[in-house]
Amino acid sequence: MGELAAEALERALAAGAGEAEAYLSEAENREVRVHGGEVESLAAATQRGLGLRAWIGGRVGYGFGTDLSAAGLAAIAARAVEAARVADEDEFAGPPAVGGEPPALAGLSDPSHSTWSPAQVADLALAVERAALDADERIVGVEQAVYADSGERVAIASSAVRGGEYETTSCYAYLTALAGGEGGRETGLGFDLARGPAGLDPVGIGREGAVRATEMIGSRKPPSRSCPVVLAPTVAASFAGLLGRALGADAVQRGRSPLAERLGDEIAAPAFVLHDDGLDPAGFATAPVDAEGTPRRRTALIEGGRLCSYLHDSYTARRGGAASTGNAGRSGYRAPPSVSASNLIVSPGEASAAELLRAADEGVYVNDVAGLHSGVNPVTGVFSVGASGRAIRGGEKAEPLREFTIAGELVAMLGAVRAVGGEARWVPFGGSVSAPPLLIGELSVSGA
16 A cells, blocks of 8 residues: 555656645445344445645645556546646645654554454344343343444555554444333443454443443433533543544634634643543554654643643644644545544543542532534534433432533633543544543533
């Protein structure tokens, strides 16, 4: 793949590009859904293609295709160069300016990703479902149990930076268990993630979903008030994902972020520390280079309560007079790169789960939110989202709660962080995020 990317680069330069970049990707994805002890669907897809950027002065063009023969590479290069010739001039357009030796990373792929057959991963999904049903007699069914994996090989050749070649794999499984009791049904989510299917714990996934469903039996609305709120790791990770998008320099430079023009300001409590780390060995967005060949790195975003940095690719860095943070991402070879977070990590604190509950006293524990993306204003950071969880009474979890909302403003919530839990969890939904539970000193809770 590295040789093909290098050949495509040479084709673009020969066709008239002043600078060029070739991005070659081969991705394999599988998904299995099971229900009622049977496989409901199994999908597998492989795609392989090339995306090529060409620069002529301040103009940039993009071309892509799947024909990787000599003639196909020449055709893609010709399209990219022709697009550059007719593009509008952009003073910030240009190849990455930050190079260097990409770090050597090991353990980004797991052999079980390719050696496990479709039948084996289907059996794993079925084992997840069985584990939930066997965990508690109050579990009346499983809404869905899903296994999904992906493997990708990437090669980047650039006339401006060193580029690189790497391979990664990842997988996860989850289910939604259904518990019956007191005249209603409640749901509970269980999940796990790993580099390959051999690293997943199907029994643990099923039992987690069963526990979370049964503990919600008899739930009701809480009284409306402002009170302390403990966010479960999955919920804290969801808010961290929102922060990652708000810290993207593209949104900041367009004035589409509540954190625009706040660099260096005190925006959070000292207990809340956030990094973007494209090199963390446990992260599932880890790679030696980003999507345009710039070496990945660890970037402090919020430390000591202050906003330390935005996330940049080469374009936003040039536009903002900064340096790339190695945060160019792509949805595939068909799309040119744009700013995106890699692994977002909320640093664990020192508080135990019991200490967080005691500090929250008569507050609310939120273990799930719904509509987070539609319920947040991306410009102001004001949010109001549906939630479910448990009451906190006397510093311990009490009766289950549902059909309420939590509301506030993103930056104000960061300033209201009173304590951070000591145990973090990686969450695969909406990006690669690691977060511990968070105690927020006060949020608006709207229920009965």
